[in-house]
């Protein structure tokens with residue numbers, strides 16, 4: 001189940017965000033986390049399963065386009081369709097929006113849109 005981020009989820013969210021290949025530097029990671037809390041155009045969601053948060057998905061909205069900025073799944077839960085379920089679910093939060101990706105998420109989004 002996809003849940004909107006709130007401050008009390010900060011630690012788990014940072015842990016999940018740190019799996020993004022371009023979030024290995026702690027300062028960069030903290031900045032990215034902060035941007036989701038302060039920038040109105042950036043929205044963060046967590047995937048909860050059996051009381052655990054196992055995935056994260058971050059969107060940035062530009063006009064009528066929702067861009068997939070970040071997506072990560074806890075390594076123990078990868079390859080089970082969680083990433084795809086998050087993409088499908090998050091699209092429900094943006095009815096009528098175009099969906100797009102950045103370079104880092106493009107292949108995965110294309111894969112998820114495939115079926």
Ligand SMILES: CC(C)(COP(=O)(O)OP(=O)(O)OC[C@H]1O[C@@H](n2cnc3c(N)ncnc32)[C@H](O)[C@@H]1OP(=O)(O)O)[C@@H](O)C(=O)NCCC(=O)NCCS
Pocket residue numbers: 019020021071072073074077078079080081082083084085104105106107108109111112
């Ligand atoms: C990318 C990531 C979120 C995928 O999560 P997941 O839950 O394992 O993905 P799913 O099981 O839903 O996979 C859905 C499909 O995407 C494919 N896929 C997985 N990772 C992919 C990637 N990085 N690029 C392209 N396709 C990918 C899977 O093979 C699967 O395809 P299939 O159904 O034909 O086998 C996860 O591997 C992760 O957290 N990686 C580290 C973070 C990262 O690198 N993010 C940036 C890349 S999006």
